[in-house]
Amino acid sequence: MNNAIEIKNLCKNYPAFNLKNVNITLPKGYIMGFIGANGAGKSTTISSLLGLVNTDGGVCLIDGKEMRYMNKAEKAQVGVVLDECNFPEVLNWKQVDKFMKKIYSTWDSESFSDRCKNWGLPEKTIVSKYSKGMKMKLAIAAAMCHGAKLLVLDEATSGLDPVVRSEILDILMEFVQNEEHSVFISSHIISDLEKICDYITFIKNGEIIFTAEKDSLTEKYGILRCSNSDFEAVDKNAVIAYNRNSFAVDALVDRSKISGDYIIDKASVEDIMLYYMKEGKI
């Protein structure tokens, strides 16, 4: 299997929310960013992937296998970091190390203590006295030290300051130096993801709007800036969404469909997402 994650036609129905035919493929060795507004279905997708909820259709494969049919050793190859650190608050990391050793036969104590020391986690302080950034680092260290080949992070960087976020990105880049390792990270801090992700998947109201290589997205889209009268002449098929004010129009456009001499700025992934959120309000 060459895909770390393969989600096919995933459906999940809740009374007020549905996931509709979600398809995501992440090849091994790469990082995928999973973006979308709050309540768009990011966490539901991740819970389904991890087999934490029953789905109403479709399959979620990790390295070719559904999580709920995996044995212990296979499960150890998946590292999960949720938005909170769920270790007992009264332990310090030495003690966390001790009990994790009992849970995972593949637990690498040495690598865990190295990471904790390198990342500045004090040995004697208990988890409840940690800052949010320290808790997150502890959770990531733990997820990486039981032989995980796939890291799944759900909002792991939200609420952290830029310095810690940047450190975490470094850690993730370090992790994928091994070609067998992959990362699936959901976040709404898109500028973080924009730097390091190879693939971006955007979900809106339970539907995947696009899933593509990041570079191809930034190449495909641009932001057109023109006057109100010029905008009338622009091919509307090329326009995804626009912002109009009394002096000018800004529009997210498909560069390949625009001909003529216009000012087209580079669009960041964040721009693309924001315009897509507006879509339908045209």
Added chain:
Amino acid sequence: MNIIISNGSNDPIYTQIEQQIKAAIVSGQLKEGDMLPSMRVLAKELHISILTTKRAYEELERGGFIQTVAGKGCFVAPKNLEFVREMHLQELEDALAKAAELAKMCNIPDREVHTMLDMFLKGDLYE
């Protein structure tokens, strides 16, 4: 080797990498058989996507500048003489275009420019 990525540049990042490695090869800073950093290391160091570095290396390989040895890495290919000549021709063209423009601006007759160039080519002016 230095690789400087600018976010303000109009060139996509993979082109920026491709051109800087190309320049290093043509200038002789990188020599035949030298090993290039792996795509993953380069991506990590520059904080960019692995797919971006992969694409830059693919373009370089297509241009005949580097060779990939499976399982070992990417190496600078034997210098493609024809390509180096092409690069030099391009440079020459640019320089001559500048000279022609200057001549036109200062109203120097074509004949005089030609003689001047001939003298340069014969090496008279260097003596």
